[in-house]
Each structure stands twice: as C-alpha cells, then as structure tokens.
Amino acid sequence: MKLRLNSALRVLAAIAAMAVAQGAAAQAAGQWTVKGGLGKITPKVTSGDVSAPALPGSKGAVSADTKPIFAVAYGLTDNVSLELDLGLPYKHEISGAGAIEGVGVIGTVKSLPPTLFAHYRFFKPDAQFRPYAGLGATYAYFASETGSGRLTTLSDIGGPPTTFSIKNKLAATLQIGVVWALNERWFIDGNISKTWLKTKVSFSSGQTQDMKLDPQAVTLGVGYKF
Numbered sequence: 001m002k003l004r005l006n007s008a009l010r011v012l013a014a015i016a017a018m019a020v021a022q023g024a025a026a027q028a029a030g031q032w033t034v035k036g037g038l039g040k041i042t043p044k045v046t047s048g049d050v051s052a053p054a055l056p057g058s059k060g061a062v063s064a065d066t067k068p069i070f071a072v073a074y075g076l077t078d079n080v081s082l083e084l085d086l087g088l089p090y091k092h093e094i095s096g097a098g099a100i101e102g103v104g105v106i107g108t109v110k111s112l113p114p115t116l117f118a119h120y121r122f123f124k125p126d127a128q129f130r131p132y133a134g135l136g137a138t139y140a141y142f143a144s145e146t147g148s149g150r151l152t153t154l155s156d157i158g159g160p161p162t163t164f165s166i167k168n169k170l171a172a173t174l175q176i177g178v179v180w181a182l183n184e185r186w187f188i189d190g191n192i193s194k195t196w197l198k199t200k201v202s203f204s205s206g207q208t209q210d211m212k213l214d215p216q217a218v219t220l221g222v223g224y225k226f
Helices: 002-018 149-156
Strands: 032-042 058-062 065-075 080-087 090-098 105-112 115-121 129-147 164-166 169-181 186-196 198-203 208-212 216-225
Touching (some): 032 186, 058 208, 065 090, 065 216, 105 149, 129 164
Antiparallel strands (some): 065 080, 080 115, 090 105, 105 129, 115 129, 169 186
16 A cells, blocks of 8 residues: 555656646636546455354455446635545455455445545646645445355354344545546546545354454546536
C-alpha cells in the first residue's frame, strides 16, 4: 500500500506541475456535479482467529470485487466540496486462511460502503487538472452473508448449516485523486482511497472472529458539472 500511495503521489505531483488554466470550468462554489464509473475494492485483511471450538489458527481471507459506482458533489467554496459516493453492492468470497488455508470458499457476503467526503481541490476552478485530497466517513454495511458446506464442516460438523453475520461499522477513509476537465461541463475523475475498518464476525455455531478489513479502493469515472 505504501508503494502504491507513493507512486500515486508522484503521478499527482507531475500532473500538478503541468496544471494550467485553459478555460475549462472545474467545480466551483455553488456548483453541483454528478459522476459515474467503476470502482474496485480490495480488502487488505488482517484476520483474527475463530474462537473455540475451532481449529487453532483458523483465519479468513476476503476477495476483491469491481462494481459500478456513482457520486454527487457540491462546491462549498472554489476549493472545498462535499461528495457522497454510492454504488452497487460488492460481492466478496471468504476463504480459509492460516490453519485452514486451502479449504476453499467458506462463504460469501455483499458489502455497501457509502462514503461522505470533504474534498480540498487544488488550483483555481478553471484549471484543466485539479488534484484533490479528501477525508471521509464510510458506513460499511454487510448483507446476504451465506455460508458454504465447508463452513459447517469446520465450525459444527454434524450440526445444522452454519450461518454468520458481519457487524456494520462506521470507519474513516482517506482519498487522493485528480480531475481532468475535458470541457466546460464534462470531466474525468480518478482516485484511490484507504479505509480503516475493524469488524466482528459472529457464527450461528457460537464462535466469533475479529477482522481488520482495511479496504483499498480505486475508482475511475466520468462526470458532468451543472
């Protein structure tokens, strides 16, 4: 993650060095924008152990997913804006890790992480390129948790099918990105973000598991200014 952030910062710095006013209207005070595109979320998991009774060292891994995203933003000033990021639910596979690595997929879950950002946009509103940095509050909502037969075998062999739930949590998110104004109305927006998210998994068989998900997101979209 550190290497990727450093690379992204170098790219933004290079773009910033080239940024000049070219008559394009980037977001300004009192202006609304909408954006649509694709987002990829990659959980950077640090898994706790499943509590007893379970094989010691039983951990979990969570897969990445890509889905359409959309956002709406409003310019409070020429440099400060609020943006609400939404999208379709991401679907993640949960696989065994640690002592149970190799057992395959033990469950799936859908996540929906709406985020409200406060952005600071550099340079003047008519600059063609505008790097920005943002601080946001993400509500990580989990749904459609579904366990596989492997999960039942690992948690309560011979018992009823094991189900599980993941606790919804509020978490902080940092974001850096850049807007490229194509003309007075249309623009391209690319960004990366990092969320610091800890949650807990509860199994119907009685076990629990602490999970640090800390997802990294990359999005690319096309937007329109009103």
